[in-house]
Amino acid sequence: MTIGPTGQRPGIRITARRAGTFCLLLVLLLAAQATRVQFFQAKGYNDNAANQRKAILRYGQPRGAILVGGQPITGSAATGGRYTYKRTYTDGPTYAAVTGFSSQIYGNTQLEGTEDALLSGTDDRLDGWAVWDAISRRQNPGGSVYTTIDAAAQQAAMSGLDGQKGAVAAIEPATGRILALASTPSYDPGSFAGSSSADQQVWTRLQSDGDQPMLNRALRETYPPGSTFKVVTAAAALTAGVVTDINAPTAAPYPYILPGTTTPLVNDTTSCNTAGLDLDTAMTLSCNSVLGYLGVQTGLDKMVAMAENFGFNNSKLDIPVRAARSNFDTTMDQSQLALSSIGQFDTAATPLVMAMVAAGVADNGTVMYPQLVDKLTKSDGSTVQLMRPRSYRQAMSPAVAGQVQQLMTDVVANGTGGRAAIPGATVGGKTGTAQHGVQNSAVPYAWFISWAKPAGSSDVPPVAVAVVIADSSATDVTGGSLAAPIAKSVMQAVLAP
Incomplete structure (x- = not known):
């Protein structure tokens, strides 16, 4: 056998080289696997439902605050369990339609959902030094969400609704800032924020x-708007030139037979049963026959365009919480158009969109995009994002808006909206009592939309409101009797010095 110069046999050297090569290969394979798991597959493992680490980190620190008027309406409480903190709410039922809920088991909704990354501290905009934060896996403190809600207006809305099935949406017309967003009956989002059996029982109940x-009735539920939609029809008829003078007789016949049928469009009061009524009288008395006729004369395309100017048919109306789509059909025959023009047939709206209608009239025809958030900040108060007002549509000219404003003020001063009148203020409004159910057998929906400003002021009104009562045991179920007083209280809260 040959012995090498170093005294080692050649076979031993070859075996050692092979072993070293094999070990190096193993090291490279391990490094490749570690890279694959820690880099390419990291997100998949992090997001895996079975991975509790992410949830433990999320609830390992207090959640950022949601604020109203600069004051927190949410907080965090130590649990002593696996999840160190859970969400708490100050007067949770009052603001549930605004905050939504944040639950360790059931996730997040409303602002708690749309702004979850900021509130939980996972938003990249909260990073100080992104590279170091990524390496150290440091959890940023949760940021804060400053809402546009006016505390007094919100309290007035909830008190007025008083647990009835209904909702209120109030908007500042010049900016689109949402001043109140209320839905009743409500719930306490803090009652199931944890992960105990008691939390689960509350959720099930x-x-x-x-x-x-x-159910967020202000944003996520639509109702036939009834006669409140006549504001849209009046704006469309005036814009189209079908009506040029709100005090001049119209060509509306009585009775008005729905086109293509033998069915008359009936009125709720005999005072409407006259041919040729002027638009101001028709709005003040809420005459179906006149507004149905004017809607048909205006035509489907122009009626659709005006409805869409106010937010109808928009399936992506984010405030940033997404609102349900309000509907005005784009394909109808003339009899259906007549019914749709008085807020019946398939026409359906959220309270938010009907508040946009009132706000657009109040702001001289400009409809602003509604917004629920003023600004987002870091935990130290520095601004992450500042929300600025933005225009949604120019629904009508200022001249036409002025005419519609007059129609609405006459409804309150002389017509069905008298219970919304406020001493020392100019108030415009429109009532609505929407039939629904099989052969209109269900309790009607009672609506009122309005705006108000100090008497003699030439400024844009500071508040516009929509109220709907969806189910009432009252004997007089009308928008004027049930919804108008609630709108009045909300408007008074905003007007108060």
């Missing part, structure tokens, strides 16, 4: 409640 307290 709320889910099975026939009154649907967790």
